[in-house]
Amino acid sequence: MSSNIPKVLVSHPRFPESGLKLLQSKFEVTVCEGVEREEIVRKSKGVEGILWVNCELLNAEILDSAGPQLKAIVTGTAGFDYVDLAEIEKRGIQFGYTPNVPNDAVADLAIGLMIAAGRRFNEGFQKIVEQKWQLNDPLWMLGQDIKGSTVGIVGFGRIGQVIARRLKGFDVARIIYSGNSEKEEGRELGANLVSFKPLLRESDFVFIACPLTNETRNLFDKAAFEEMKETSVLINIARGGIVVQTDLIEALRTGKIFAAGLDVMDPEPLTENHPLTKLSNCVLTPHLGSAATRTRNNMSLLSAKNLINGIEGKPMLYPHY
Numbered sequence: 001m002s003s004n005i006p007k008v009l010v011s012h013p014r015f016p017e018s019g020l021k022l023l024q025s026k027f028e029v030t031v032c033e034g035v036e037r038e039e040i041v042r043k044s045k046g047v048e049g050i051l052w053v054n055c056e057l058l059n060a061e062i063l064d065s066a067g068p069q070l071k072a073i074v075t076g077t078a079g080f081d082y083v084d085l086a087e088i089e090k091r092g093i094q095f096g097y098t099p100n101v102p103n104d105a106v107a108d109l110a111i112g113l114m115i116a117a118g119r120r121f122n123e124g125f126q127k128i129v130e131q132k133w134q135l136n137d138p139l140w141m142l143g144q145d146i147k148g149s150t151v152g153i154v155g156f157g158r159i160g161q162v163i164a165r166r167l168k169g170f171d172v173a174r175i176i177y178s179g180n181s182e183k184e185e186g187r188e189l190g191a192n193l194v195s196f197k198p199l200l201r202e203s204d205f206v207f208i209a210c211p212l213t214n215e216t217r218n219l220f221d222k223a224a225f226e227e228m229k230e231t232s233v234l235i236n237i238a239r240g241g242i243v244v245q246t247d248l249i250e251a252l253r254t255g256k257i258f259a260a261g262l263d264v265m266d267p268e269p270l271t272e273n274h275p276l277t278k279l280s281n282c283v284l285t286p287h288l289g290s291a292a293t294r295t296r297n298n299m300s301l302l303s304a305k306n307l308i309n310g311i312e313g314k315p316m317l318y319p320h321y
């Protein structure tokens with residue numbers, strides 16, 4: 001006999017327990033045992049809600065497999081560039097995502113990458129390993145000062161603003177940002193809106209904190225790197241697709257820019273022996289932006305609450321539309 005309890009699919013076996021327990025208190029929850037798409041497709045059949053934990057293409061294939069009773073989908077992430085929103089909207093399915101709670105953790109990592117790339121952590125470690133540590137050379141391994149610098153933030157949304165707030169503590173001289181409109185928060189933080197090219201030209205540190213959209217895809221190409229200072233440091237905590245990676249590699253190799261700190265790449269995971277991993281002026285982390293224990297628990301709770309609202313026909317806490 002089939003129960004009236006709504007069925008929900010959680011698309012990854014390692015969804016944090018806080019959110020999982022909440023879902024289990026309300027619904028009949030199936031959790032995928034692996035990460036293969038085939039399993040997600042198969043197990044989505046007949047569910048009313050999906051918690052999409054993976055950053056994998058969420059498209060008509062999944063929606064068709066789930067069936068017409070599917071009411072709500074929530075991504076466990078803040079970014080949802082891998083989602084076919086038009087298809088979801090067309091079918092009248094509620095869609096939510098998980099913004100805000102990761103902001104602090106992502107901004108922390110961004111600042112970490114700024115320091116690590118600007119102060120040559122990667123290269124310094126290699127020098128130690130290779131026994132090339134030059135003691136008492138005052139001009140050895142000089143990096144970029146943060147105090148007094150101009151910092152450019154591309155995308156002054158929630159995460160960009162938290163990065164700016166963090167930077168206040170570093171006594172930077174100026175914060176500028178580019179984006180579609182002037183932000184009230186910019187005024188509060190003493191940050192000014194400028195166009196993209198002046199931002200590239202004037203910044204000592206450039207943070208990429210915008211979503212990946214048709215407008216931002218490949219925004220950082222050869223021409224953009226040409227505009228940047230040779231001493232500038234690029235930090236990307238947003239999405240790899242915003243950067244033309246081959247152009248970035250060239251810019252780092254030829255000293256067109258000083259260094260890069262990347263938490264996001266294209267593809268993810270990077271292929272074995274990828275050229276980015278061979279550059280001593282490039283610091284890489286494997287998309288760890290929100291990977292902090294409390295943050296991930298909070299994300300799982302928020303996404304579960306979002307999904308519950310969607311299934312129960314209430315407004316989602318963070319709907320996309």
Ligand SMILES: O=C(O)[C@H](O)CO
Pocket residue numbers: 055076077078079080102238289290
């Ligand atoms: O968007 C997010 O939440 C993180 O980048 C993980 O994809």
